[in-house]
Structure formats: C-alpha cells, structure tokens
Amino acid sequence: MQPIYDWFREFYERTGINLTFIYDDFDRARIIKGFFLTLELSVVTVILSILVGIAGAWLQGSRLVWIRRIVAAFISFFRNTPPLVQIYFFYFGLGYLLPRIPDGSGAMIPMISNVQWAIISLSLFAGAFNIEIFRSGIEAIPKSTVEAATAFGFSRWQTYRLVVLPMAIRICLPALGNNLVNLVKTTNLAYAIAVPELLYVSKQIWSDSTNVREMMLFVLFAYLALVFALVALLNAIERRLAVPGFGQQGGH
Amino acid sequence: MLRYRDAFTLPALLSAPAASPPPGGGDRSGSRQTPSPRPAEGVSASAIAPDSARASKAAPTPDASSSPLQGEGGHFSFLLVSALFVLVVAITATVAVAQQPAPAKASALEVLIRWAPLLLWGFGFNILISVMAMAIGTVAGVPVGIAQLSPVAPLRIVARIATQLFRNSPWLVLLFLCVFLIPFEIRIFDLRIPFPDWAKATMGFALPVMANTSEITRGAIQSVATGQWDSARALGLSRRKALYLVILPQCVKRMLPPWMNLYSLIAMSTVNASIVGVNEMITLTSQVHAAEGSRPELLAPLYAFALACFFIYCYPIGKWTQALERRYQLT
Numbered sequence: 001m002q003p004i005y006d007w008f009r010e011f012y013e014r015t016g017i018n019l020t021f022i023y024d025d026f027d028r029a030r031i032i033k034g035f036f037l038t039l040e041l042s043v044v045t046v047i048l049s050i051l052v053g054i055a056g057a058w059l060q061g062s063r064l065v066w067i068r069r070i071v072a073a074f075i076s077f078f079r080n081t082p083p084l085v086q087i088y089f090f091y092f093g094l095g096y097l098l099p100r101i102p103d104g105s106g107a108m109i110p111m112i113s114n115v116q117w118a119i120i121s122l123s124l125f126a127g128a129f130n131i132e133i134f135r136s137g138i139e140a141i142p143k144s145t146v147e148a149a150t151a152f153g154f155s156r157w158q159t160y161r162l163v164v165l166p167m168a169i170r171i172c173l174p175a176l177g178n179n180l181v182n183l184v185k186t187t188n189l190a191y192a193i194a195v196p197e198l199l200y201v202s203k204q205i206w207s208d209s210t211n212v213r214e215m216m217l218f219v220l221f222a223y224l225a226l227v228f229a230l231v232a233l234l235n236a237i238e239r240r241l242a243v244p245g246f247g248q249q250g251g252h
Numbered sequence: 253m254l255r256y257r258d259a260f261t262l263p264a265l266l267s268a269p270a271a272s273p274p275p276g277g278g279d280r281s282g283s284r285q286t287p288s289p290r291p292a293e294g295v296s297a298s299a300i301a302p303d304s305a306r307a308s309k310a311a312p313t314p315d316a317s318s319s320p321l322q323g324e325g326g327h328f329s330f331l332l333v334s335a336l337f338v339l340v341v342a343i344t345a346t347v348a349v350a351q352q353p354a355p356a357k358a359s360a361l362e363v364l365i366r367w368a369p370l371l372l373w374g375f376g377f378n379i380l381i382s383v384m385a386m387a388i389g390t391v392a393g394v395p396v397g398i399a400q401l402s403p404v405a406p407l408r409i410v411a412r413i414a415t416q417l418f419r420n421s422p423w424l425v426l427l428f429l430c431v432f433l434i435p436f437e438i439r440i441f442d443l444r445i446p447f448p449d450w451a452k453a454t455m456g457f458a459l460p461v462m463a464n465t466s467e468i469t470r471g472a473i474q475s476v477a478t479g480q481w482d483s484a485r486a487l488g489l490s491r492r493k494a495l496y497l498v499i500l501p502q503c504v505k506r507m508l509p510p511w512m513n514l515y516s517l518i519a520m521s522t523v524n525a526s527i528v529g530v531n532e533m534i535t536l537t538s539q540v541h542a543a544e545g546s547r548p549e550l551l552a553p554l555y556a557f558a559l560a561c562f563f564i565y566c567y568p569i570g571k572w573t574q575a576l577e578r579r580y581q582l583t
Contacts, residue, residue: 073332080566081559082520084527085534089559093340093552185422192527199425212432220421220429227420 018211021218027205034201035222041119041187041197042226046180048123053130053176057168058160060135071131078128084189086125091117091193118190126183133179137172138164170241177234181227188223198222330567337563340556358544360553367540368557374533375561377450381532382519385454389461389518390511396462397469398495411466418463423456424524430456431528450532453525457518468510472503505580512573516566523558533558 005023012018021031060071078086091114100108112120141164149159169176188199196204199219206215341360358366399411418426434452438445476499484494526534537554544550 069328069332073329073336076329076567076570077333077336077563080516080520080563080570082523082562084521084523085555085558085562088534089552089555092548093555096548096551181420185420188422188424189524191424199422199428216425216429216432220425223422223425224417224420 017214018209019214019218020209020211021202021205021215027209030196030201030205031198034196034198037115037196038187038198038226041115041122041190041195042184042230044119045122045126045183045187048119049126049130049180049183050176052123052127053134054165056127056131057134057138060131061138061160075128075131078125079132083122083125083186084192087118087121087189087193090121114193115190115195118187118193118195122183122187122190125186126179129179129182130176133172133175134168136175137168140171141167170243173234173238173241177231177238180234181230184226184230185223333563334560337556337560341553360550363540363544363550364553364557367543371533371536371540371557372561374531374536375558375565377532378522378525379519379565381450381454381457381522381525381530382515385457385461385518385522386515388454388458390465392458393462393465394469397466398473400466400470401473403491415463415466415470418459419467423460423521424527426459427453427456427524427528430459449528450525450530453522453528453530456525457522461514461518464514465511468507468514469503471510472506473499475506476502509573509577509580512569512576516569516573519569520562520566523562533561 008019008023012023020027022028056071056074059067062068095110095112095117098111101111103109145163145167146159149163154162188197190197191199191203194200202215202219206212341364396411396415399407400415402408402411431449431452434447434455436447438447473495480498480502481494484498489497522532523534525532526538529535537558541547541550541554
C-alpha cells in the first residue's frame with residue numbers, strides 16, 4: 001500500500017489536489033471509521049424502521065379506535081416535522097430529562113448516547129413512512145384472500161404473518177425501497193449531534209487540511225456509491241422474492 | 253437502471269399513480285413510445301402491480317373505515333399531536349420548576365412567549381427560503397424533465413445524469429456543496445453580486461428540487477396515454493406543439509400532488525441550513541437558548557415549539573395534497 005500512498009502524496013505536490021484521507025494514516029483511519037459508522041447507522045436504522053413499519057401497520061388494523069388514532073398521530077407527527085428538529089428534540093430535549101448513569105470509570109454519562117439517539121429518531125422517522133407503505137400494501141390485498149385465510153381457521157396474527165405480510169411486502173417493495181434509500185441519505189443528519197459519521201469526519205478533515213473541494217466531492221461520491229449499492233441490493237431482493245405472475249408487469 | 257429512484261418521491265409513488273413512471277418502462281429505452289399503463293385500465297392488472305400506488309387504488313372496496321388516516325383519524329391525529337406538544341411544554345416546565353429552587357428564572361412558557369416573535373420571524377425566513385428554492389428548482393426542473401425524454405441523445409443523457417446525480421445524493425451534502433463552493437460574491441468587471449449564506453443555501457435546496465421536479469415531469473409525461481401523442485400527430489401537430497398544447501396541460505394535474513409533497517419536504521429540510529449557519533429558526537432557537545442562560549431544561553420546550561410551527565404549516569399541505577390526489581384520481 002505504501003507506494004500508493006506515496007503516489008497520492010506526490011500527486012498532491014504536483015497538482016494541488018490534496019487527498020489526505022488516502023495518504024495520511026490518521027485521516028485514513030478517521031474516514032474509514034466514519035464510513036463504517038455511516039454504514040452501521042444505515043443498516044441498523046433500516047432494520048429498526050422496517051420493524052416499526054410492520055408493527056405500526058399491524059396496529060393500524062386494530063379494532064380499537066384509540067390505537068388507530070394514536071398510530072395516525074404518530075405518523076402525522078413524524079411526517080410533518082423536520083427530521084433534524086426531531087433529532088435535536090430527542091437528543092437535547094428528551095436526553096436531558098433522562099437520568100445519567102455512571103460509566104466504567106465512574107464518570108456520569110447520558111443514559112442514551114448521541115449515536116443511539118440518532119438511531120432512535122431516524123428509525124422512528126423512517127418507520128412512520130414505512131407504516132404508510134405497508135398499509136398501502138396491505139390494503140391492496142383482496143379481502144377475499146383474508147377471508148379465505150380466516151376460513152382455514154387462521155387467527156388474526158397468523159393471517160397477518162403468513163398470508164397478508166408476504167403478499168404486502170412484495171407489493172410495496174418499490175415504495176419501501178425508495179424510503180430506505182431516503183433513510184440512508186438522511187443518516188447524515190446525525191452530523192448535527194456530533195455523531196462521527198462520514199460527513200462529520202470529512203468536515204474534521206477539511207477543517208484540518210483545508211481541502212474542502214476534494215473532501216466535498218469525495219463525500220458526495222461515497223454517498224452515491226452507498227445509495228447505488230442499496231439500490232442494487234433492493235433490486236436483487238425484489239427479483240429473489242418475485243413470485244411468478246404476482247407483482248410483475250410488462251415481463252420485467 | 254435505477255428502479256428505486258430518489259426516495260423523496262416516495263410520497264409520489266405512494267399516492268400519485270400518474271406521476272410514477274411505469275415499472276420497468278421507458279426509463280431504459282429512453283423513448284416516449286413505451287406504453288404506460290393507466291391507473292384505470294383494469295383492476296385485475298393493476299391490483300398486482302408492483303407500484304403500490306396503483307395497487308392501493310385498485311384495492312377492492314376500500315371503505316372509509318379501513319383507512320383510519322383518511323377517515324376519523326384525520327382530525328384526531330392533528331389534535332393528538334397538538335395535545336402532545338402542550339404536554340411536553342407543561343412537563344418540561346414543571347420539571348424545570350422542580351429542579352430550580354431559585355424562583356428568579358423564567359419558566360419555559362415565559363421564555364417561549366417572550367421570544368415567540370423572533371422565533372416566528374425565523375420561521376418566516378425558513379418559508380421564504382423554501383418558496384424561493386421551490387421556484388428556482390421548478391423553473392429549472394421542468395425543462396430538464398422534458399429534456400430527459402428528448403429525441404436528441406446527448407441532451408437526454410445529460411439531463412438524465414444530472415437528474416440521477418442530484419436525486420440520489422443526500423440533501424445535506426448538496427447544501428454543504430453549495431455553501432462551501434459557491435463564492436461569497438461574483439464580480440463581473442465592476443459589478444459585484446454578493447452571495448450571502450442564505451442565498452447559497454437556497455441554491456443548495458434548489459438543486460434537489462430541480463432533480464425531483466425533473467423526475468416528476470418525466471413521470472407525468474410518460475403517464476399520458478400514448479394515444480394522446482398519436483392523435484396530436486394525426487391532427488398535424490409537430491412533436492413540440494403536441495408537447496406544449498396537448499401533453500403538458502394534462503401533466504399539470506398529475507404533477508401537482510407530488511410537487512406539493514416535494515414542497516412540504518423542502519420546507520422541512522430548510523432547517524438543515526442552521527447547520528451551515530444561516531440565521532433561520534433553529535439557529536435563532538439556539539441563540540435564544542443561549543440568551544436565556546443555556547439552561548438545558550429549556551431545550552425541550554424550545555424545540556417542541558419549532559416542531560409545532562412546522563407541524564402546523566406542513567400538516568394542512570399534506571391534507572390538501574391528499575384531497576387533490578383523491579380528486580384527480582377519479583378523472
């Protein structure tokens with residue numbers, strides 16, 4: 001690897017394009033850590049938001065009107081307020097109200113760290129959208145299918161788990177994919193509460209080395225790569241889940 | 253190749269069947285000839301469409317009670333969320349009283365009342381930025397969207413690359429890009445055009461708006477039945493005239509709901525400008541917090557106030573969008 005680092009150092013001297021995050025050990029360690037934190041944030045929030053969506057969509061089918069109302073209020077709150085302010089509200093507002101706990105060395109630290117708050121608020125934000133998506137998928141399932149499952153003696157939960165959800169997921173995969181792509185793009189809002197993810201470490205690096213332009217473009221392309229990887233993954237999942245004759249159109 | 257295009261058209265996908273491009277359709281071939289399935293073409297075909305929008309529309313007998321969001325839950329959710337805001341302010345206010353034995357400090361409510369005019373002024377600035385970004389983005393985006401379907405290959409390719417690039421990059425990164433890379437003033441000989449932070453931020457928001465409007469336009473054009481093009485051609489109209497006189501007027505209706513959704517999203521993301529130091533509501537909120545002695549118990553009510561402002565502004569837009577979707581869906 002050393003020749004490559006040397007080449008980029010020389011590249012900087014020749015052209016003035018300063019890619020410190022390649023040749024400088026310290027910056028490289030930072031950027032790799034930041035990238036993996038962004039990856040971790042993305043994976044964890046994607047999984048949690050899907051769980052929130054499934055749970056919420058199930059609760060929305062509840063017979064109790066107040067449960068439905070509370071879910072509807074949850075959705076409209078997270079859909080109609082800025083995610084950044086949600087993060088601030090959770091981290092600064094609610095974080096202050098929670099008790100502090102001692103860490104290993106005896107210092108008092110907040111019960112929920114900034115990374116955890118970012119995960120919680122982003123999952124809830126994307127989860128609110130997922131509820132709507134799953135609901136639209138569930139509503140698209142013919143009532144007769146559900147009735148048939150009931151006729152087989154399936155309980156409500158069994159019908160949901162074995163009949164409704166597998167079909168609904170296939171129907172709403174494109175919309176779900178869109179939302180998850182959006183979620184991955186939104187993870188960088190965690191920057192605002194000093195979560196050292198990709199954008200945050202990039203900012204640290206460009207503050208140190210004043211190579212704003214290079215870092216900016218690198219961050220842009222790193223996120224694009226992440227998004228395109230997710231898109232490829234979602235396309236693969238969609239192909240894998242495809243049931244012949246169901247959820248397909250135009251022979252694609 | 254992207255099937256999952258930018259996430260920010262998710263609401264469009266969800267609820268505006270017309271604006272979502274046909275699955276696996278002309279995106280790749282780049283020709284407008286791709287037959288686009290119309291939502292009304294038949295329940296059997298569309299009920300199993302991968303596009304959830306169409307699927308949900310075609311759901312058999314969607315009685316009002318099965319969708320609580322549009323039914324009785326609608327107004328309740330507004331009331332519930334409002335009650336929640338009041339509760340948060342009340343709770344944090346009492347917590348503050350309990351923890352601060354010295355009565356000299358102002359309560360959360362007093363602080364909010366004292367600073368509300370300033371904060372609302374900041375909120376107005378947010379709205380101003382969002383309106384300008386939306387105007388610039390739309391004026392730029394519609395031609396790009398039309399260019400995406402142009403028969404001229406280089407134009408089409410450039411338009412597609414620009415659209416995909418700006419749709420798939422995070423909005424915050426685009427904002428950073430504009431704020432840090434646009435010079436603070438442009439000099440043309442002796443003429444100096446200053447570029448303050450908020451103007452650069454507006455450009456940063458206009459970029460994703462442009463890309464999304466471009467996609468909305470393309471989707472809407474492609475969703476117009478090909479018969480419309482054919483009959484326009486039969487009447488002797490050129491491609492250009494067919495586009496302006498026949499196709500685009502039909503697109504406006506289809507574009508309006510997803511475009512309003514986009515506005516709602518951009519209005520909410522204007523707070524991101526606080527990260528780069530634009531003097532909008534959230535920046536002012538933290539300044540107010542500092543002016544009140546940086547007491548941590550004030551943070552929850554202050555941010556709850558900001559959340560409430562955006563909720564009150566965006567909730568009716570969302571409801572209006574839903575109403576428009578339902579109305580246009582019938583035609």
